[in-house]
Amino acid sequence: MAVARVATGRGVARRRSLVGWGFVGPFLAVFALVFLAPIGYAIYLSLFRNRLIGGNSFVGLDNYTQALQDSQFWSALGRVALFLAVQVPIMLFLALLVALAIDSGRLYGKSFFRVTIFLPYAVPAVVATLMWGFMYGTRFGLIGNINDALGVTLPDPLSPDLVLASIGNIVTWEFAGYNMLIFYSALRVVPVSLYEAAEIDGAGQFRIIRAIKLPAIRGALVIATIFSVIGSFQLFNEPSILQDIAPNAITTYFTPNLYAYSLSFSGQQYNYSAAVAIVMAVVTMVIAYVVQLRGMRREGQTGIRVERRRGRPRPPALLGRSRR
Amino acid sequence: MRRKTLRIAALATATLLALAACGSGDDEGSGSGSGGTTVSEADVQAALEKGGNLTVWAWEPTLKDVVAKFQAKYPNVKVNLVNAGTGNDQYTALQNAIAAGSGVPDVAQIEYYALPQFALAKSVDDLKAYGAEGLDGTFTPGPWASVNTAGGVYGLPMDSGPMALFYNKEVFDKHGIKVPTTWAEYLDAARKLHQADPKAYITSDTGDAGFTTSLIWQAGGKPYKVDGTNVTIDFADAGSTEFATTWQRLISEKLLAPIAGWSDQWYQGLGNGTIATLATGAWMPANFVTGVPGASGKWRVAPMPQWQAGGNASAENGGSSLAMPAKGGNKEIAYGFVKYANAGEGVQTRLDGGAFPATTAELKSEKFLSTEFPYFGGQKANEIFAKSAEQVVTGWSYLPFQVYANSIFNDTVGKAYVSGTTLQDGLNSWQQASAKYGTDQGFSVK
Numbered sequence: 051m052a053v054a055r056v057a058t059g060r061g062v063a064r065r066r067s068l069v070g071w072g073f074v075g076p077f078l079a080v081f082a083l084v085f086l087a088p089i090g091y092a093i094y095l096s097l098f099r100n101r102l103i104g105g106n107s108f109v110g111l112d113n114y115t116q117a118l119q120d121s122q123f124w125s126a127l128g129r130v131a132l133f134l135a136v137q138v139p140i141m142l143f144l145a146l147l148v149a150l151a152i153d154s155g156r157l158y159g160k161s162f163f164r165v166t167i168f169l170p171y172a173v174p175a176v177v178a179t180l181m182w183g184f185m186y187g188t189r190f191g192l193i194g195n196i197n198d199a200l201g202v203t204l205p206d207p208l209s210p211d212l213v214l215a216s217i218g219n220i221v222t223w224e225f226a227g228y229n230m231l232i233f234y235s236a237l238r239v240v241p242v243s244l245y246e247a248a249e250i251d252g253a254g255q256f257r258i259i260r261a262i263k264l265p266a267i268r269g270a271l272v273i274a275t276i277f278s279v280i281g282s283f284q285l286f287n288e289p290s291i292l293q294d295i296a297p298n299a300i301t302t303y304f305t306p307n308l309y310a311y312s313l314s315f316s317g318q319q320y321n322y323s324a325a326v327a328i329v330m331a332v333v334t335m336v337i338a339y340v341v342q343l344r345g346m347r348r349e350g351q352t353g354i355r356v357e358r359r360r361g362r363p364r365p366p367a368l369l370g371r372s373r374r
Numbered sequence: 375m376r377r378k379t380l381r382i383a384a385l386a387t388a389t390l391l392a393l394a395a396c397g398s399g400d401d402e403g404s405g406s407g408s409g410g411t412t413v414s415e416a417d418v419q420a421a422l423e424k425g426g427n428l429t430v431w432a433w434e435p436t437l438k439d440v441v442a443k444f445q446a447k448y449p450n451v452k453v454n455l456v457n458a459g460t461g462n463d464q465y466t467a468l469q470n471a472i473a474a475g476s477g478v479p480d481v482a483q484i485e486y487y488a489l490p491q492f493a494l495a496k497s498v499d500d501l502k503a504y505g506a507e508g509l510d511g512t513f514t515p516g517p518w519a520s521v522n523t524a525g526g527v528y529g530l531p532m533d534s535g536p537m538a539l540f541y542n543k544e545v546f547d548k549h550g551i552k553v554p555t556t557w558a559e560y561l562d563a564a565r566k567l568h569q570a571d572p573k574a575y576i577t578s579d580t581g582d583a584g585f586t587t588s589l590i591w592q593a594g595g596k597p598y599k600v601d602g603t604n605v606t607i608d609f610a611d612a613g614s615t616e617f618a619t620t621w622q623r624l625i626s627e628k629l630l631a632p633i634a635g636w637s638d639q640w641y642q643g644l645g646n647g648t649i650a651t652l653a654t655g656a657w658m659p660a661n662f663v664t665g666v667p668g669a670s671g672k673w674r675v676a677p678m679p680q681w682q683a684g685g686n687a688s689a690e691n692g693g694s695s696l697a698m699p700a701k702g703g704n705k706e707i708a709y710g711f712v713k714y715a716n717a718g719e720g721v722q723t724r725l726d727g728g729a730f731p732a733t734t735a736e737l738k739s740e741k742f743l744s745t746e747f748p749y750f751g752g753q754k755a756n757e758i759f760a761k762s763a764e765q766v767v768t769g770w771s772y773l774p775f776q777v778y779a780n781s782i783f784n785d786t787v788g789k790a791y792v793s794g795t796t797l798q799d800g801l802n803s804w805q806q807a808s809a810k811y812g813t814d815q816g817f818s819v820k
Contacts, residue, residue, distance in 0.1 A: 102495055102775065103603050103816030189631070189648070190639050206632075210792050295637050298581055298788035302781060315466050316781035317811065 096325040102318075113325035122303040123326055127333065129214065130305050134282040137218035142274055144222065145229035150259060152230075153237040164234070168227035175224060179291040182220045183208075187295075208296035217288045225281070229274045236270035237263060272345030276338050283334040286311070306330040413504045413706060418713075421706030425450020428707050431458045431468065432483035434532065434694065436727030440720040444711060447719075451707055461485060465777060472497050472701055480702035481712055484529060485694045486520035487584070487776045490600065493528040494774040498697040500526030504709045512717050516690040516766035517732040523771070524602070529695030530716040531732035533724070535655020536762035537588060537678050537691050540662070543751070544672040545574060545647045553676045557620050560651075560679045564629040567650055575631035576624070578649045581791050582635055583783035584691060585654070586617070591689035591770045593617045593681045597805075598773050605773065606820045607809050609801035616681055618797045625791060632791065645669045653678060655691035656730045656759035663749050670748070675755040677762060688765040693732065730759065737763055775815060779808040 096113050100106040117123055148167055152160050170178065185192035186207040193204050207216040240262060248258050286307040293300040293308075302312035306326065314323035430437070430453055441453045456479065458467045465488055471477045484492060492498045506527040510518065517531030541553060549570045554560035564576035579585070590597060595613020599606040608614075624630050631649055633639045643649035645666045652658070662673060678688050696712045698705065714720045721733050725742065736742055737760045746752045773779050786807055787800035812819040 101814070101816040102491070184638060187639050189633060190642050295634050295639075297634055297784040298792045301785040303785070312781060316462060317778045318469060319814075 092324045092328060095321050096328055098321050100318075100321055109321075113322050114329065116322065117325050117329050120326075122301075123306065123309060123329075126303045126306045126309045127330075130283050130285055133214060133218060133285065134279060137221060138275065138278040138282060140218075141222040141226050142229055142271070142278065145226045145274070146233055146271075148226070148230045149233035149237060150263065152234055153263070154255070164230075167230055170224050170226075171228040171231075173224070175287040176291060178224050179220055179288045182216075182223070183292055183295050186216060208292065208299055210299040213292065213296055213299040217285070217292065220288050221281075221285075225278070229278070232270050232274050233267055236267035240266045268345070272342065275345065276341055279338050279341055280334055283307075283330065283337070413709065415505065418504065418706045418710045421704075422448045422451060422710045425452075426704050426707050427452045427454065428481065428704055428711055429454045429456060429479040429702070430481040430483075430696075430711065431456050431464060431479040432481075432696070433457050433460045433464065434483055434724075434729070436724040436729045437483075437715065439723045439727055440715045443723055444714055444720065447714075448710075451711075453711065461488075462777060462781075465491075468492075468699065469497075472699060475701060478699045478701040480698065480704050480708040481696055482699055482702075483532065483694050484697045485692070486517065486531075486690070487587075487772045487780070489521060489529055489695055489697065490523045490772055490774040491777055492697065492699075493524040493526065494603075497700055498528050499700050499705070500528060501530065501698070501709065501712075502527050506530065509713075509717055512734060513732050514734055514737060514763045514766070515768060516763065517693055517695070519768060519770070520690070520693070520772075521695050523600075524774075529697035530712050532694050532696050532716050533657060533729050534732040534763060535657050535690050535692035535730065536759055536766060537592065537653060537655055537689050538755075538758050538762050539651055539653050539676045539678055540658060540673055541651040541676060542644075542647055542649075542669070542672050543674045545650045553674075554679045555677075556683050557679045557681055558683075561620060561623055561629075564624060565627065568629050574648050574650060575643075576629055577651045577653070578631035578633040578635065578640060578643060579624075579791070580632055580634045581784050581788040583780035583787075586783070586787065587772075588689045588691040589621070589653075590614045590617045591767060592678060592687050594687065594767055596769055596771070598771050600771050600774055603817050604820070605812050605817045607773070607805045607812075609798075609805045613681075614801060615798070618801060622790075622797045625797060630791075641665050647672075655693065656756075656762065657692060659747060659749060659755065660728045671751050674750050674753055675747075675758050677758055686765050687767050688762040689770070690766055773808065773812070774817070775808075775812060778811055779804070782807050782811075 097108060097110060098106055099109045099113065148163075151157055152164050157163060173181075188194050188197065188204070188206045188208075193207060196202070197204055205212060207213070207219075244262050245258060248262060253261065284307055285305045289300045289304045289308055290311070293304075300308075302316070303309040307330070310323045310327045310330070313319040313326065317323075425448065428451060430441070432455065437455060441455050445451060445453055458464045458479070464483070468479070468482055471479070482498075484498070489498075493500075509527075509530065513521075513531045514534060514536075516536065517534045521527055521529045521531055539553075545551075545567070546553065549567055551563050551566055552559070554563045560576065567574050567576055587597075590609075590613050593613035593616045595609075595611050595615075595617065597607060597609045597611060597614050599608075609618075631643060633643055633649070640649070644652065644662075645668045647669075663670070677686075680687060696716055698708045698712065702708060715724070717733060721731055721736055725731055725736060731737055731742070743756050743760060744754060745756050747755045783804060786804040787797065789795040789803075790797040790800040809819040
């Protein structure tokens with residue numbers, strides 16, 4: 051009897067686990083097909099070398115050693131790292147500033163302002179870059195017009211020295227609104243009672259920002275930072291399009307992605323390109339993970355503090371109500 | 375490059391044709407012309423009469439009319455004209471199809487500079503098997519030399535781009551500048567023009583591989599020597615140095631408008647007189663008409679400035695061939711089509727559509743030569759182009775990996791346009807980078 055009971059129990063357990071697989075199966079199949087398989091194929095490709103003369107041969111990790119010694123690859127990586135270090139803080143700071151301004155409730159026409167700031171995100175990156183590329187024109191573009199009107203000679207935004215900053219400007223314009231929205235929505239869920247309590251305690255606006263708002267949106271900050279880290283390392287659209295009008299300032303190895311693209315599409319070096327892409331993916335993952343780890347740890351600490359201050363959670367129905 | 379402007383039209387036509395061709399899904403074709411065996415003209419003719427399906431990858435817009443007339447002549451042949459991308463995009467698709475071994479077109483448009491790459495890998499058929507070498511003399515020397523590569527005839531020339539100097543007569547007259555006949559005079563004209571009007575430049579240049587190699591070609595330079603898999607790259611020869619010296623002056627004295635070709639600013643510059651000349655291929659007029667309509671009547675065409683006073687050297691800039699990918703099918707019909715389009719009745723059809731021919735007969739025909747171009751103030755510009763076609767310097771060769779080499783031109787030579795690097799240094803680093811790629815790809819590069 052005992053044996054039989056055990057057997058039945060096992061059967062149930064097995065059936066239950068199979069049911070689970072049935073639910074996740076469709077997802078897993080698609081996941082394997084569109085996510086795991088391409089990565090696997092890229093890794094497979096990266097172990098070979100196909101040459102115009104001599105054909106295809108297995109080379110083991112040669113492509114990886116070549117990538118690690120490739121000065122063009124490192125210069126591309128250095129460039130996006132610099133971009134990350136300068137552009138991302140500026141963009142996130144601006145986004146935060148705008149989010150706080152809108153959230154402060156002291157802004158006249160804040161819905162309009164919010165939509166306007168967010169609008170660039172809705173413009174496709176290609177269109178945005180073409181538009182900015184036109185404005186950057188020193189002959190007939192906006193810069194040219196300013197030069198003519200004021201009789202000055204502004205530096206060429208598309209010269210090799212400035213082109214990275216110019217791209218940073220485009221990216222900031224495109225994504226500040228998106229990040230603003232992340233921050234703003236995080237700010238909206240802060241219970242009003244906290245502000246009321248702070249006011250009763252005599253805290254000023256800056257004190258409220260520092261002690262309540264910033265700690266409350268730390269999670270959103272971490273998420274936005276991770277997105278921006280990944281975005282910076284994957285920089286491709288903007289330099290690729292500006293390359294047409296500034297071919298000498300933007301090399302084929304301007305960013306790691308552009309380099310992988312050039313290797314593969316103009317050089318038919320699919321294998322080496324796959325290796326470069328995989329090295330880049332690993333670097334991105336490591337850095338994003340480090341950011342996440344640091345952010346999570348801090349969030350954990352502050353989370354407790356916020357929790358203690360927060361008191362009773364507000365019913366969700368009140369969330370939409372405006373506070374003034 | 376100019377094809378960017380043609381892309382949309384070609385895409386639209388290709389889509390229409392692809393849709394039209396969808397209706398017919400008959401037999402798998404009869405052709406089996408394998409490599410080595412000789413296919414006679416009668417075989418080709420018989421295959422054309424019998425009929426079958428043919429897939430053609432091309433972006434050249436006038437082929438649409440050619441296909442229509444070809445199908446009218448051979449009603450049993452169904453041609454599926456596909457625009458698989460322009461230039462490099464198409465080559466990538468073609469390389470992928472060849473690597474995969476499926477979906478390979480029967481006929482593909484390949485530019486002259488890219489043809490050696492396909493010929494060397496035997497990705498396209500040697501048309502000698504079809505008696506293509508008998509067409510020697512049918513085509514002008516430049517394009518014919520371009521398809522004669524790797525010891526075979528790997529395509530038939532479709533169009534050509536003998537170079538000429540387009541200049542804005544209004545600007546020249548205004549400042550009393552004579553049309554330069556040598557590059558030394560061109561340099562003087564550049565100085566004079568820019569001095570008279572600081573906003574005006576003799577031409578625009580931000581580094582263009584096709585243009586640079588064409589000018590070196592015209593100067594008699596032969597930086598690339600290709601013998602099978604043995605490749606020599608040398609940008610220190612007389613022609614290359616001559617080009618580099620003159621062009622360096624134009625760069626150093628800031629006499630070149632830093633405007634990239636085919637950009638919005640470039641079209642504006644051509645229209646408003648700030649870009650006064652353009653040395654380019656004979657396919658340019660149609661682009662002027664559509665791209666710079668406002669300057670109609672202001673521009674004229676002159677022969678290329680010479681490197682030696684009194685010389686009569688020219689070079690090719692651009693142009694494509696039709697080739698037959700080795701893994702394609704319907705070989706006899708494919709060759710029949712290529713010959714019809716490039717050496718048969720199709721040539722006139724394409725001329726009527728505004729293409730510039732690569733065939734001697736059409737170049738010499740009275741009708742072609744006497745065509746007046748309203749855009750150039752009624753000038754008979756084809757006379758100049760035709761003469762240029764005859765004067766193309768022989769012996770030029772592109773690299774068997776020119777597609778890649780051109781893609782890194784601005785990484786290396788481009789530095790000369792925006793920094794203290796000299797043009798000659800730029801050419802040297804281009805040489806090194808190209809040699810490195812060649813070696814990686816298994817060539818023996820010197």
